Amino acid sequence: MQPHDSPAIHLGRLLIVDDETELMTALCESLAKQGYKTAGFASGGEAIEALKGQDFDLVLTDLMMPEMDGIALLKAGLGIDPHLVGIVMTGQATVQTAVEAMKTGAFDYILKPFKLNALLPTLHRGMEVRRLRMENVQLQETVAIYDLTRAISFTLDLNVILNKVADAALQQCEADEVSIMLPTREGDELYVTVARGEGRGHILGERMPVARGVAGWVARHREALALHGEVKDPRFAPVRPRPDICSSISMPMMVGGKLVGVLNVNATRQRRPFTLGQMKALSILTGTAASALESAWLYTQVRESENRLEGLVRHLPEGVCLLGGDRRLILANPPAQDYLRALGGTEVGEALARLGGQDIEAFLKPRKDGLPHEIEVGGEAERIFEVAGRPVVEDAEGGWVLVIREVTQERKVQERIQRQYHLAAVGQLAAGIAHDFNNLLTGVIGFAQLVEMRPDVPEEARKDLGRIVSQGHQAAQMIRQILDFSRQRDVERRPVNVIPFLKETMKLLERTLPEDIRVETRFEGKEYIVQANLTQLQQIITNLAVNARDAMPEGGGLRVRLSHLRVEPGEHPPLPEMEAGDWVVWAISDTGAGMPPEVIKRIYEPFFTTKPPGEGTGLGLAQVYGIVRQHGGHIGVKSRVGEGTAFTIYLPRILGKGEMSGGEEVDLPRGRGETILVVEDESEVREVAGAILERLNYRVLTAMDGQEAQALYEAHGDEIALVLTDVVMPNVGGLELIRAIRKKDPEARIVAMTGYPPDELKRAFPSMDIFGWLEKPLSLDRVAQVISEALKGKG
Numbered sequence: 001m002q003p004h005d006s007p008a009i010h011l012g013r014l015l016i017v018d019d020e021t022e023l024m025t026a027l028c029e030s031l032a033k034q035g036y037k038t039a040g041f042a043s044g045g046e047a048i049e050a051l052k053g054q055d056f057d058l059v060l061t062d063l064m065m066p067e068m069d070g071i072a073l074l075k076a077g078l079g080i081d082p083h084l085v086g087i088v089m090t091g092q093a094t095v096q097t098a099v100e101a102m103k104t105g106a107f108d109y110i111l112k113p114f115k116l117n118a119l120l121p122t123l124h125r126g127m128e129v130r131r132l133r134m135e136n137v138q139l140q141e142t143v144a145i146y147d148l149t150r151a152i153s154f155t156l157d158l159n160v161i162l163n164k165v166a167d168a169a170l171q172q173c174e175a176d177e178v179s180i181m182l183p184t185r186e187g188d189e190l191y192v193t194v195a196r197g198e199g200r201g202h203i204l205g206e207r208m209p210v211a212r213g214v215a216g217w218v219a220r221h222r223e224a225l226a227l228h229g230e231v232k233d234p235r236f237a238p239v240r241p242r243p244d245i246c247s248s249i250s251m252p253m254m255v256g257g258k259l260v261g262v263l264n265v266n267a268t269r270q271r272r273p274f275t276l277g278q279m280k281a282l283s284i285l286t287g288t289a290a291s292a293l294e295s296a297w298l299y300t301q302v303r304e305s306e307n308r309l310e311g312l313v314r315h316l317p318e319g320v321c322l323l324g325g326d327r328r329l330i331l332a333n334p335p336a337q338d339y340l341r342a343l344g345g346t347e348v349g350e351a352l353a354r355l356g357g358q359d360i361e362a363f364l365k366p367r368k369d370g371l372p373h374e375i376e377v378g379g380e381a382e383r384i385f386e387v388a389g390r391p392v393v394e395d396a397e398g399g400w401v402l403v404i405r406e407v408t409q410e411r412k413v414q415e416r417i418q419r420q421y422h423l424a425a426v427g428q429l430a431a432g433i434a435h436d437f438n439n440l441l442t443g444v445i446g447f448a449q450l451v452e453m454r455p456d457v458p459e460e461a462r463k464d465l466g467r468i469v470s471q472g473h474q475a476a477q478m479i480r481q482i483l484d485f486s487r488q489r490d491v492e493r494r495p496v497n498v499i500p501f502l503k504e505t506m507k508l509l510e511r512t513l514p515e516d517i518r519v520e521t522r523f524e525g526k527e528y529i530v531q532a533n534l535t536q537l538q539q540i541i542t543n544l545a546v547n548a549r550d551a552m553p554e555g556g557g558l559r560v561r562l563s564h565l566r567v568e569p570g571e572h573p574p575l576p577e578m579e580a581g582d583w584v585v586w587a588i589s590d591t592g593a594g595m596p597p598e599v600i601k602r603i604y605e606p607f608f609t610t611k612p613p614g615e616g617t618g619l620g621l622a623q624v625y626g627i628v629r630q631h632g633g634h635i636g637v638k639s640r641v642g643e644g645t646a647f648t649i650y651l652p653r654i655l656g657k658g659e660m661s662g663g664e665e666v667d668l669p670r671g672r673g674e675t676i677l678v679v680e681d682e683s684e685v686r687e688v689a690g691a692i693l694e695r696l697n698y699r700v701l702t703a704m705d706g707q708e709a710q711a712l713y714e715a716h717g718d719e720i721a722l723v724l725t726d727v728v729m730p731n732v733g734g735l736e737l738i739r740a741i742r743k744k745d746p747e748a749r750i751v752a753m754t755g756y757p758p759d760e761l762k763r764a765f766p767s768m769d770i771f772g773w774l775e776k777p778l779s780l781d782r783v784a785q786v787i788s789e790a791l792k793g794k795g
Contacts, residue, residue: 498537738752
């Protein structure tokens with residue numbers, strides 16, 4: 001190749017091809033002096049290689065050449081650059097050769113030999129055609145960019161914009177590959193979001209650090225970069241070298257100084273570098289695309305925020321409403337739609353004038369105490385709602401946000417908790433006075449029994465004494481009911497199968513209930529094993545059956561059902577305080593008079609009754625409540641006036657076989673003259689205990705407190721077979737006495753008696769080492785059994 005450049009003027013780039021090297025060289029030199037940039041070749045093959053690697057405006061070629069003639073050269077050149085202008089030089093001008101040259105795409109031809117002055121006008125016209133062709137190309141590029149701008153201006157879809165930009169870049173640059181890379185949120189990496197080119201789909205989603213590679217350099221420096229041929233500059237070292245890339249352009253996509261992406265264009269089949277015009281077109285394209293991408297990205301962010309907010313509002317447990325300034329309902333999440341239907345039936349788009357029968361304006365003003373407004377809705381199932389309104393400050397039209405919470409279940413739980421606290425407080429009070437009552441009843445019952453046993457008592461007096469003992473036992477039963485309610489009685493529990501127990505109990509009840517009360521039982525399944533005390537279970541069914549009988553003076557139905565229930569973790573149980581697990585469900589319902597809500601709230605309170613004076617103590621349901629809770633269970637009630645009442649008891653289910661044994665009656669055991677030390681500060685109780693023991697053939701020593709008892713034990717320790725001591729006494733109490741006796745005689749037999757619940761004392765004094773307990777009031781048979789058991793194996 002023989003290049004010849006003009007030192008000043010540049011009229012265009014000429015490719016001169018002629019196998020006559022002297023003519024080719026002369027033309028190159030002469031035309032260079034005229035202002036053209038020239039390159040000369042002696043063969044068509046060399047010229048084609050030059051066209052592949054460089055841009056030329058016009059090719060001036062000889063027609064007849066060895067290997068490749070001028071017509072073949074023009075065909076090949078136009079295949080490389082379709083806008084190339086060709087002029088043929090020939091010394092054999094015929095019509096046929098001229099037609100062939102023009103068909104090939106030649107602009108004109110000139111006859112050899114020729115003078116320079118004859119060639120220059122032809123070259124001038126050829127360069128003008130080249131200029132027009134390139135202007136047409138630029139116009140087409142401008143139109144294409146305009147069309148692209150319009151296309152992406154009508155969409156905010158990020159993917160649509162990216163794909164349109166990639167396709168436009170591929171077309172504008174006549175490139176082989178295009179990719180668009182977007183920065184990550186952190187900005188330290190770029191990832192491929194669009195790829196064009198044969199076999200390039202696999203790079204989608206690939207990431208590369210901003211600190212490396214050509215695209216990384218462009219992203220860091222915010223500058224376009226055009227590379228041609230092999231890249232040796234270490235600053236632009238690619239992450240994955242591609243020797244097949246001949247030319248490439250990487251261009252930053254910028255908006256207001258912010259990088260939104262990098263556009264990469266590669267040529268792998270043509271060796272010519274991208275033209276300045278293509279660079280300009282690509283610059284316009286990236287500027288337009290960057291603005292569109294930023295708008296689409298912002299739109300996407302807004303939509304994502306809206307979707308997140310909408311999803312949050314939609315899944316809020318509270319009802320959220322948006323009201324316009326005209327009180328029209330603009331938005332309501334699903335809970336709000338449900339609540340609004342219950343509170344008046346307003347739908348989205350309608351004006352919300354009233355809520356739960358009240359004017360909406362009342363709910364838009366805060367209460368003076370700062371609490372939410374409250375609405376109660378009657379009907380089959382009462383519902384309670386809290387409502388709070390807040391103005392939307394940013395809304396010039398005076399919009400409002402209304403938050404509605406249903407607190408029906410919450411209030412029920414609060415009421416149950418308050419009721420349980422109240423019942424616990426009453427139970428503590430009742431348990432506290434039980435001790436004093438038991439001391440009094442010990443004297444009443446004990447002395448009456450002692451007098452009753454005397455042979456000289458007249459028959460009429462004996463009957464009266466029997467009534468005193470009977471009434472005393474009834475009073476003691478009331479004390480036991482109070483202790484059952486307060487869950488402070490110590491009872492033995494064992495695995496019990498409820499079905500046989502209920503069958504036997506219901507047979508007894510059927511004999512005692514009026515004939516006009518129908519009893520129905522239904523048991524689903526075979527085994528209902530619970531850890532229970534049979535006597536207390538019988539007390540539950542008896543108390544509930546008696547209440548049902550009294551509620552049906554004209555007859556009705558009493559139904560008893562058993563079923564199983566499993567409450568899974570996280571599942572809502574039938575009663576709020578119930579734990580997850582397996583339960584035996586015991587339902588007892590009647591068709592009686594029912595109860596109003598204000599009565600239901602108080603049914604478990606001790607001594608509360610709706611029966612006339614003399615017909616009820618008000619302790620039956622209190623005792624049921626306490627027994628159920630003492631068994632680790634729960635009780636619920638539903639009632640409607642005129643329809644009846646249903647109690648549902650939930651007892652923890654256990655695995656194993658149940659029993660029905662309640663124990664056997666035994667003969668009254670008597671002593672063999674053993675000496676028993678009775679320690680009691682109450683003189684009446686001390687006297688009764690001593691008299692009962694003497695009747696049972698025991699010798700008795702008595703002491704009024706622990707100090708006196710220690711002195712007696714010191715003096716008669718060898719004689720004393722057992723110590724029967726009260727627990728709570730002035731000066732030296734029962735616990736201190738027991739410790740003193742144990743220190744002196746570790747094998748001593750000791751029985752404690754108390755008017756307090758024994759299990760409460762066991763919790764308070766876990767280290768108390770005794771052989772048995774006696775609850776006050778003392779009864780002859782119980783004293784006989786406990787003392788006899790404690791003395792077994794003695795001596």
